[in-house]
Amino acid sequence: MNSVDPTIFLILLQDGIVNGAIYALLALSLVLVFAVTRVVLIPQGEFVAYGALTYATLGAGRVPGSVFLLCALGIAACGYGFWAERRTLDLSATLRLLGETILLPAAVLVLTLWLAPQRAGIAVEAFLALLIVAPMAPYLYRIAFQPMAEASVLVLLIAAVGVHLAMVGLGLVFFGPEGSRGDAFSGATYTLGALTVPGQALWIVGATLLIMAALALFFGLTLRGKALRATAVNRLGARLVGIPTAQSGRLAFALAGCIGALSGVLIAPLTTVYYDSGFLIGLKGFVAAIVGGLVSYPAALVAALAVGIGESFSSFYASAFKEVIVFGAIVPVLLARSLLAAPEAEEE
Amino acid sequence: MRARRLLWLPALALFLCVPFLPGLPLFWVNLLDTIGIASIVALGLVVLTGVAGMTSFGQASFMGFGAYASALLTQAGFSPWLGLPAAIIASLAAALVIGAAAVRLSGHYLALATIAWSVSLFYLFGNLDLTGRYDGINGLPALDLFGIGLGDSRRFFVLVWICVALAMLGTRNLLDSRVGRSVRALRGGAVAASSFGVHTTWARMLAFLYAAMLAGLAGWLYANFQRAVNPTPFGLNASIEYLLMAVIGGAAHIPGALLGAAVVTILNDRLQSLLPLLLGAQGSFETIVFGALLVLMLQIAPEGLWPRLVRLRPARRVIGHAPELPRRAMPQRGDAVLDVRDLRKNFGGLVAVNDVSFRLSAGEIVGLIGPNGAGKSTTFNLLTGIDHASAGHVAFRGARLRATAPAIARAGIARSFQHVRLVAAMPVIENVAIGAHLRGRAGAVAALLRLDRAEEARLFAEAARQLARVGLAEHADRPAASLALGQQRIVEIARALCLDPVLLLLDEPAAGLRHAEKQALAALFGWW
The missing domain is CATH 3.40.50.300 (P-loop containing nucleotide triphosphate hydrolases)
Known part of the structure; x- marks a missing residue:
């Protein structure tokens, strides 16, 4: 191995931290979703890819196909919702369901058709991309997971893989096989000694910190956040004290969708994203989340940074085997977790 | 009674004649060959996932070990028949190494690990010079049996379906045995089984090895059927498809593997020709349907199609007279x-x-x-x-x-x-x-x-x-x-x-x- 040039070292470190920040965001949302719903959210990467590609398409002044997918999912979620709640539906619940699943996507569709051709600016486009992609997550929860919310973790995981498979295929339909890049939030670069820091990198790290702070406040101070935490600790107990657990699940998915889409918008300017790029990105978030056993936020954060930095160094020294190294590393981690876990629990 | 049990033999013999029916298009023969190969992998999943309760998204990579081992040996000039033991040894060796860690993993951790190694091995196959990188290994010579070439897919059909029959028979035999009961006890009865002397880790390993061995066999067949190997058919998506087959057919039933393989393979073929026409673009759009199907099956029929088609009745076990088992030396009263x-x-x-x-x-x-x-x-x-x-x-x-x-x-x-x-x-x-x-x-x-x-x-x-x-x-x-x-x-x-x-x-x-x-x-x- 060649000796490490300090400049290269710093550049790799910087790359690693920026990637690690994204993985950290994804890991956070994966831990959140798993804790609340027990779903291992394999399709999280697709929200990233959808977010990036939607943002890039808007940036090119075109209407992204994902907005139509949003409408279709909304309609399907509406159907599922009516079926699931057919015995308990009253007027206000009906109106809420219609608003959530029909009115919202319709409004987003109108907004997109109006704003997309006129290049409304980066901030508006980023926000619009979030509006298009994020609500898909709670709709998917209604359609795929809510009907079997009580199934085992394993069955939910297989279902999550199914959702991932379908979303990659739909991504190909709506975005095509070509990759895209989005516009940077900031074209500025800052020089820090031997290091050149692009403005986008600062945006990413800043946004990550901001979201973490917001999540911490949400969980610590608001009733909704506390309800989510209660659901995570004990679903049945939460329901007994009047917390609607299905709603908690949708909220967790909505947060995950927001974080996923935002991560996509943030990385779109840094790398070319393809319809199927999300899976590998999401999986790295997973590696981090699993280090914390899918329950610990701080462990996931530290692990995410380690994954990012490890990835950036292995891509420098053995670029072809980057993925082999990153995913190979997960097996010993899983093994350690399994051995640490209480062995007496009988699986079913 | 015994005669009825052997009825499947003439049925198999009849079935092996199917590809030689005049007028049967080669297309269907190829499809049936593919179904046969896939059902062997799915059969492994029946034991591993359906019976032992360990979900694997990595069976295609074991198939890959078998296929690459066989292809490398054939490429080096050895007989493709020698590829069979090589394929089985390679997949078993890989399973032994991976399994040493994997069988200690519980539930969803195991499933996640299988995803990780599936992705990891895909890139490994695709980046090693030894395995021909993403181009793979092409132009393998055809199998032949005493001068009869099996390169033709009609003749290959016979080989594939004899393997399927043997795999089904072996799986039934394995599950209906002393070790089979210890594997079947893993779902929900592992603690009790270990209190009666079953080494549950070993039982898990056995299921893991057996499934990998079947995947290796399927890999050998695949390499000799396509006469080429590359990383794509051994990637994560392929593994997910095999799991889909097991789930659709009925993961806990041996015939379910066959049924699932047939349904998914035929559906795959139809969708691959239909969807690009419908959507006006090229691409593997069938994943949309497969993904949705997987979710839907889990929602409405998690036990699969087979138990819905056939009313399963509990079989009567005939207990014959057999010499008593030896008894241990007991302590004297008061000891x-x-x-x-x-x-x-x-x-x-x-x-x-x-x-x-x-x-x-x-x-x-x-x-x-x-x-x-x-x-x-x-x-x-x-x-x-x-x-x-x-x-x-x-x-x-x-x-x-x-x-x-x-x-x-x-x-x-x-x-x-x-x-x-x-x-x-x-x-x-x-x-x-x-x-x-x-x-x-x-x-x-x-x-x-x-x-x-x-x-x-x-x-x-x-x-x-x-x-x-x-x-x-x-x-x-x-x-x-x-x-x-x-x-x-x-x-x-x-x-x-x-x-x-x-x-x-x-x-x-x-x-x-x-x-x-x-x-x-x-x-x-x-x-x-």
């Missing part, structure tokens, strides 16, 4: 059997068992009594190796007792459980036969080749004898879960008796029993 001194168990700061000491002699019935939470069940768990004591000594027949559940069972301590632990879907008689696990020796190879029949007959004769002794002989063929709770407790006692125990530990045997059942239980004790 010291168990000597427990200062047994202690701390759960964190909670002392669940606080310095318990007692002695037991042969021929004694001793009751361990105390209020709820006194630590009775924990004491039992310590004595049977399910929990490990924090401190204290346990001597059994004068020797220090080893701490693992199988070793304790081997020494002659059998138990029942406070919360009934039977394999719910398994017939009562087979649940009882698990108790006799340590009194048989036949391993997986003997089971596959059906060399274990004489021993099996003796094990089942013993199980039937003990079941009759507790008065439940007429329920032998019913699934354990269909019995009343009180009867299930009695089944647990029959299972414990099958161990030929020196010491029987019954954890609240009368809890939840009705008056008549309690009397029957007391009568049972009275016999001893």
